[in-house]
Amino acid sequence: MGRPSPQTDRLLDLVDLMVERPDEGLALAEIARALNVAKATVHPMVTTLTRRGWLLRHPERHTYRLGPALVAAGRAAARGHVVVDAARPVVREIVDETGLPCLVLVAGAIPGEYDDLLVGEIVQPSARHAREWAAGRPGTGYHCLRLGDRIPPRPPLGAVCVAWSDDPGAVGRWLDRLGEDRPPDALEQIAPGLASVRERGWALEVENRLHERLKTLARELGEDRRSEKHAATLHGMLGEIVRAFDLADTLPPTVEPGARYRPTSVNAPVFDASGAVTVALCMICSSGAPGDPAWSGTDVIELGERVRAAADAVTAATHGRPPESRRL
DSSP: OOOOOHHHHHHHHHHHHHHHSTTOOEEHHHHHHHHTSOHHHHHHHHHHHHHTTSEEEOTTTOEEEEOTHHHHHHHHHHTSOHHHHHHHHHHHHHHHHHOOOEEEEEESOSTTOTTSEEEEEEEOOOHHHHHHHHHHSOOOOOOOOOTTOEEOOOTTTTHHHHTTOOOTTHHHHHHHTTGGGOOTTHHHHHHHHHHHHHHHSSEEEOOOHHHHHHHHHHHHHHHSGGGHHHHHHHHHHHHHHHHHOOGGGGSOSOOOTTSEEOOSEEEEEEEOTTSOEEEEEEEEOOOSOTTOOOEEHHHHHHHHHHHHHHHHHHHHHTTOOOOHHHHO
16 A cells, blocks of 8 residues: 555645535635645645636635536546446436435445445435325435545445455455444354345345444543543443344344334445446435334335346446356
């Protein structure tokens, strides 16, 4: 892996800052303050970016905002991945049918960090279709993501990428992303779920939100000196939860039509010519709010088959092929 380049990081941080605040003109001092660097460090960067058309400088206010050269760069980037390009119309169709947002996640796009996923496309439902879905189905939403965002696939996210991997260490590295939450028998717990992903061709992911909320609460209590005893007690409870936590619950090995589920997403893989996962279609099923209603197993299966069919269509359109295990 190459050596880090702080100057390059600062330049990209500057562009990211302008992308996050597209409707605001930022003065040099505001940019420097947001990046936590000196104005003298920022000045040559904004000068060069302005000269190249990546930024525009207001002649009177002396503020900067995104420039027209980025429009051409964005259009070129949008056409830069054949599979993402082929996925757009297919994903748009399933999003319009279901009223659910969909992420097109690119696998292996980051050199040296092949386990991470990149957001290649975000397709949102129209307001009309979203209302139609919400009238008889669970509400939906998704966290604030942008094109190009990098997502570390913490289990169960990423199951569709590792289920078919020929690398014996891939599942282990994926489970290592659980950190201290990884159960001692994590591989044994998750193996049936991964086998079912290979058999069905799609993954149902269910997040353990209670565990995450308790961790957040313990951290907040720990920051408050008055609550140190409460934090210690809660950390002890968390230890018990981790020991009792069944990782298999986040990647159910079976989906029963009559059962109820609280899915965060339903995913299916797109394969390249070698049979490796190159893109994952990720249908977002939850708003992330505690009150999200449960889904019936029938609805989950219906969505899973739709997403699998969409992913298979993209695989075929881009001359990919399923791995041997899918063709048996």
